[in-house]
Amino acid sequence: MKISELGRAAGVPVPTVKYYLREGLLLPGTPTAPNQAVYSDAHLHRLRLIRALREVGGLRIAQVREVLDAVDDEGVPTHRMLGVAHRALGSSGADGPVPPDVAQARVDVDVWLEKRGWTVSAEAPARRALAEALVALRRLGRGGDPDAFTPYADAVEHLAADEVASIPQGARAEAVERVVVGTVVFEAALVALRRLAQEHHSRSRFAGG
Amino acid sequence: MKISELGRAAGVPVPTVKYYLREGLLLPGTPTAPNQAVYSDAHLHRLRLIRALREVGGLRIAQVREVLDAVDDEGVPTHRMLGVAHRALGSSGADGPVPPDVAQARVDVDVWLEKRGWTVSAEAPARRALAEALVALRRLGRGGDPDAFTPYADAVEHLAADEVASIPQGARAEAVERVVVGTVVFEAALVALRRLAQEHHSRSRFAGG
Numbered sequence: 001m002k003i004s005e006l007g008r009a010a011g012v013p014v015p016t017v018k019y020y021l022r023e024g025l026l027l028p029g030t031p032t033a034p035n036q037a038v039y040s041d042a043h044l045h046r047l048r049l050i051r052a053l054r055e056v057g058g059l060r061i062a063q064v065r066e067v068l069d070a071v072d073d074e075g076v077p078t079h080r081m082l083g084v085a086h087r088a089l090g091s092s093g094a095d096g097p098v099p100p101d102v103a104q105a106r107v108d109v110d111v112w113l114e115k116r117g118w119t120v121s122a123e124a125p126a127r128r129a130l131a132e133a134l135v136a137l138r139r140l141g142r143g144g145d146p147d148a149f150t151p152y153a154d155a156v157e158h159l160a161a162d163e164v165a166s167i168p169q170g171a172r173a174e175a176v177e178r179v180v181v182g183t184v185v186f187e188a189a190l191v192a193l194r195r196l197a198q199e200h201h202s203r204s205r206f207a208g209g
Numbered sequence: 210m211k212i213s214e215l216g217r218a219a220g221v222p223v224p225t226v227k228y229y230l231r232e233g234l235l236l237p238g239t240p241t242a243p244n245q246a247v248y249s250d251a252h253l254h255r256l257r258l259i260r261a262l263r264e265v266g267g268l269r270i271a272q273v274r275e276v277l278d279a280v281d282d283e284g285v286p287t288h289r290m291l292g293v294a295h296r297a298l299g300s301s302g303a304d305g306p307v308p309p310d311v312a313q314a315r316v317d318v319d320v321w322l323e324k325r326g327w328t329v330s331a332e333a334p335a336r337r338a339l340a341e342a343l344v345a346l347r348r349l350g351r352g353g354d355p356d357a358f359t360p361y362a363d364a365v366e367h368l369a370a371d372e373v374a375s376i377p378q379g380a381r382a383e384a385v386e387r388v389v390v391g392t393v394v395f396e397a398a399l400v401a402l403r404r405l406a407q408e409h410h411s412r413s414r415f416a417g418g
Contacts, residue, residue, distance in 0.1 A: 079415035118409040129401035160406035192338035197369035206288035
């Protein structure tokens, strides 16, 4: 297909496609004339993945490159490749000094995860996010035992198992795309659904006043 | 207690307490001398609520005022008061023109919620958030049937029912505080836990490569 058809099929404007070509995120097409080339389905899949990383995941170009490098390097095992994508999505900026209650909460979260039997890398950004939630509860005087998270962990555990089981074992690029879309889009959906369910239930509980 | 003790107990700097007093978010204390007043536990609870709305909920002063007005006006039924808090937390800025696929997704989400039997106000921001997730799936060519949300809705439904059941029926301010903290803090926790569970399960699924 021509570059205009490629752009249309992926929902990406042609100048943006040209930018990805210049940046080397997308491999050149097969030349057909001095200023023309044709592109294959492989280009289309790659472009869709870049779009998902950029628009859905909000990744910067350097982060997109990092994820694509992990996809392309067959020496990187699938599990580590997914980890690269996950971490790019979860990176939360620079670290300042850590207040003592935050440091304590991180330790408490680590112990709690260990007790639950979840094997998670030490530098997973979600560990810190969970510790921050714990700190917020404690600072507000709203308890602060990590066991408060147990019903939430139970609720997502089956979900996560099914999500992971649906990731194709062979196709690396597709696996990354599923992780990105699954993480970001279904995360937004999960949050919205919880609020909708809360409103529904609070309507019946507080209907009288 | 003195203003310095009040601030310390709520974890709010004294200049900020004075600002809330000037803005009328916090009622004046009982005067004891020309430039001194004492504050009660009611002040402390109110200050904690303001802090939760500001720091955890990220609300602007005008939105805090709106929520507090709903708390104070006993004529506002509990359910509507919680709705005010929920909506302040979920407000997503100004509306631009709505592209046709977004409009279609909103209709599809409305039909899907109706089918599920959830009673939710027409202007709930979470309706739109869910529609945006649906649009993202469709634009990425990743299906786009709202039934894809069903496992997520199932996972949060019990959670939401339990959360709502734990809200005290009488104490209005405490109910709002629980809604704010519950919505924001446990939302962050839920998202983090899903990512941790995904990593745990993907580690075992892709352990070999």
